[in-house]
Amino acid sequence: MNIALAKIDLTDALAVWRRNLRVYLRLWKTELIAPIIEPIFTFFAFGFGVGALIGSEVENLSYLSFVGAGVLAFTVLMRTVFEMTYGAYFRMVYQSTYDAILATPVNAESLAFGEILWAVTKGAVDCIFILPLVVIFGSATSLFTPLSIVPLIFGCVYLGSLGLAITAHVHEIDYFNIFFALFFSTLFLCGAWFPVGNLPEWLQIVAYLIPTTSVIDLCRACLTGNFAARHVYEMFYLCVISILLLEWALRSIRKRMVV
Amino acid sequence: MNFAVEAKNLIKNFGELRAVDGISFGIKRGETFAILGENGAGKSTTMRMIACRSPLSAGELSVAGLNVSIEDRKVRSLIGVVPQENNLDPDLNVRENLLVYSRYFRIPKETAQARCAELLDFIRLNEKAEAKVEQLSGGMKRRLMIARALLHRPKILLLDEPTTGLDPNVRQEIWEKLEELRRTENLTIVLSTHYMDEAEKLAQRLLVMAQGKIVVEGVPRKIIENRVKKFALEIREADPIELQNVNGIISQRRGQTHIYFAENLERLAPLMSLYGSRQMILRPANLEDVFLQLSDAGAVESE
Ligand SMILES: Nc1ncnc2c1ncn2[C@@H]1O[C@H](COP(=O)(O)OP(=O)(O)O)[C@@H](O)[C@H]1O
Ligand SMILES: [Mg+2]
Numbered sequence: 001m002n003i004a005l006a007k008i009d010l011t012d013a014l015a016v017w018r019r020n021l022r023v024y025l026r027l028w029k030t031e032l033i034a035p036i037i038e039p040i041f042t043f044f045a046f047g048f049g050v051g052a053l054i055g056s057e058v059e060n061l062s063y064l065s066f067v068g069a070g071v072l073a074f075t076v077l078m079r080t081v082f083e084m085t086y087g088a089y090f091r092m093v094y095q096s097t098y099d100a101i102l103a104t105p106v107n108a109e110s111l112a113f114g115e116i117l118w119a120v121t122k123g124a125v126d127c128i129f130i131l132p133l134v135v136i137f138g139s140a141t142s143l144f145t146p147l148s149i150v151p152l153i154f155g156c157v158y159l160g161s162l163g164l165a166i167t168a169h170v171h172e173i174d175y176f177n178i179f180f181a182l183f184f185s186t187l188f189l190c191g192a193w194f195p196v197g198n199l200p201e202w203l204q205i206v207a208y209l210i211p212t213t214s215v216i217d218l219c220r221a222c223l224t225g226n227f228a229a230r231h232v233y234e235m236f237y238l239c240v241i242s243i244l245l246l247e248w249a250l251r252s253i254r255k256r257m258v259v
Numbered sequence: 260m261n262f263a264v265e266a267k268n269l270i271k272n273f274g275e276l277r278a279v280d281g282i283s284f285g286i287k288r289g290e291t292f293a294i295l296g297e298n299g300a301g302k303s304t305t306m307r308m309i310a311c312r313s314p315l316s317a318g319e320l321s322v323a324g325l326n327v328s329i330e331d332r333k334v335r336s337l338i339g340v341v342p343q344e345n346n347l348d349p350d351l352n353v354r355e356n357l358l359v360y361s362r363y364f365r366i367p368k369e370t371a372q373a374r375c376a377e378l379l380d381f382i383r384l385n386e387k388a389e390a391k392v393e394q395l396s397g398g399m400k401r402r403l404m405i406a407r408a409l410l411h412r413p414k415i416l417l418l419d420e421p422t423t424g425l426d427p428n429v430r431q432e433i434w435e436k437l438e439e440l441r442r443t444e445n446l447t448i449v450l451s452t453h454y455m456d457e458a459e460k461l462a463q464r465l466l467v468m469a470q471g472k473i474v475v476e477g478v479p480r481k482i483i484e485n486r487v488k489k490f491a492l493e494i495r496e497a498d499p500i501e502l503q504n505v506n507g508i509i510s511q512r513r514g515q516t517h518i519y520f521a522e523n524l525e526r527l528a529p530l531m532s533l534y535g536s537r538q539m540i541l542r543p544a545n546l547e548d549v550f551l552q553l554s555d556a557g558a559v560e561s562e
Contacts, residue, residue, distance in 0.1 A: 100347075104335060104364055
């Protein structure tokens, strides 16, 4: 068996990662404004706007506590997805950055892994900046709050890999519209803004098949301290999906770039 | 292991299309070797296979004595690549372009900084070290591409159409740099081009490709002597007069121009009087003459 993951060279991947870091550090102010502004407005809109309509408790939580995990996950995951779709597409197609890197000893797998690693890092940095907001808005009540970065990182790996794999198959930038339509519409099912339990049973099954549901559910558990047995399965599911999609992303980039 | 690059029956298919069709050649260490051909001849595809960027469909290819299909990582650390299209990083400035790239070769930071300063000197871009890539002229970008390919002191430098689209004086400048590299660094240089003058000026040996095959190869001067005669007489706007067929003289029509090739000047004299006062150029035959004759044979319309 020819496993793409086995071809990763970590030193090479890190060199790719550092290229992105260098660009990021030059633009860090603008890079950080978006992930801070967005959740503030989302909190006002959902927490207070929608929350006022709801009044009652959701899953034994005030709506503001409930929606915190959704706001956090939504912001972090979306940034990762953007980085691995439009960001990666720009580097691959318009700037030929991948072409330049592949003329060096760095192989396609290490390149793809470095890119995904970068997208995950960006998500993690955003998470660190958004978490205090979650606390300030009163959505985080548990001491386990910082642990919510773990499911989010898995979410970033799975969605970043998916994004990069799709980017490797896209030959016109407009095709991303289809992917984003799917991404955003499924996001409504994933328990970010209302409990998955409110859905009809068959839709609940669909929702739980989408790994984002697990990411948000695990985040919520960390923020509120309400853990349950299903969280172990969710974590396992995320691990498996992340590894599979990572492998797919690596293969796709080789197929696209090495012809 | 005399050759820097050795290809045997090299083939590359893109689906149904055979871009490189069973070519064999050897490039000696320390020489400048040119791959000539018109657009679509298969030059870039050949270069990309040498650079381990494109897997072979069939055949054998070794670079610096290493099999490219097996030891591609090693090969890539021994070669410097300047692809046909510039791919400098627009998100980084000139110096950062070199420094960031040096990491892919695992050059230690201090070494990289020293090497970077040295190369900026070499391509005379010192003053532009902090400039953004988009502020550079076409010639500067190309020079920076060359510097970037030299960071890790490669043994072999691959240049895919190094001067296409550049001004004549800028081309001259790049040629001088390449000459200097070959002399001082004992670098093997492999370049592809569709400019005859470039190949003639830089290359000790060359091959001409058409439709994925080699049409001719060897030393430029020898090819010219063997394929066309020593002297050429060009007559412009020659149309009203018939193309003459004279024994021992090769005649050729290129659009409005008639060209006659002969072994010595005396043989061309009668033709000169025939055309009278039309604009004429008498010159030594060059590689372009060979090239155009060869592509004529391949049914390519000239002009
Ligand atoms: N990635 C590719 N996919 C399909 N066809 C290709 C690809 N690259 C090159 N070709 C085709 O192969 C032939 C040779 O191309 P190329 O090597 O770029 O020629 P040259 O560099 O001499 O202009 C052309 O017909 C070109 O269209
Ligand atoms: Mg080409």
